[in-house]
Amino acid sequence: MTAFHVVIPARHASTRFPGKPLALLAGRPMIRHVHERGCQSGAASVIVATDDERIAAVARGFGAEVALTSASHTSGTERVAEVAEARAWPDDAIVVNLQGDSPLMPPENLRQVATLLADRPAAAVGTLCTRLTSTADHTNPNVVKVVMDRDGRALYFSRAPIPWAAHGTATAPEAWRHLGLYAYRVGDLRRLARAEPCQLETVEKLEQLRALWLGLEVRVGVAAAAPGPDVDTPDDVALVERHLVASGRT
Secondary structure, three states, X not given: OOOOEEEEEEOOOOOOOOOHHHOEEOOEEHHHHHHHHHHOOOOOEEEEEEOOHHHHHHHHHOOOEEEEOOOOOOOHHHHHHHHHHXXXXXXXXEEEEEOXXXXXXXXXXXXXXXXXXXXXXXXXXXXXXXXXXXXXXXXXXXXXXXXXXXXXXXXXXXXXXXXXXXOOOOOOOOEEEEEEEEEEEHHHHHHHHHOOOOHHHHHHOOOOHHHHHOOOOEEEEEOOOOOOOOOOOHHHHHHHHHHHHHHOOO
């Protein structure tokens, strides 16, 4: 099996949901659910990366390895890069960024995205997608879309409905939803974290566009298992709890 590390960026400050990693889901903090998904993936290490001692204390309390990171980071990528630097992981090591609000991410997807990257030496980033079947989701700006070439290299990510059926095309286009799960080679991760935000990511509010702007190859695979919803706002808690109970992951 591909060797990889998992880092879970978790910050307390959030405009829409302050303290989100500590929100209780089925009686346990969300960060614990996410950490368990990481541990179930078979990763060589699973690290909670946070700038907040409250999150760190809770994570240590259930036995997680914790990295206290800078409060000045503007993205999870920067936080993951700091962990990789502090642990002196080599440039060819693979690290998976598991977002701290994804308690329903199937562990097999973490293994899949790490293997996707490992099997493609020219790629800098690996990520996953699922098929979009709903017109409402295709046009929803909160659902990020990805377009790939025939070999699975990402061409573009957008909040807009891409591809678009233009000029009266009768058949709806095949569309893919991007999942916010990434595998990086550490050397490329450092380059991404050090680069300035590009115009495209600033306009779209999509950090992954920086990799394409820099000319890095981003490989996209179809997810082995469809994840449940993430927790973006307090209104999502009840829905995610129902999924946790239904899946037996409580």
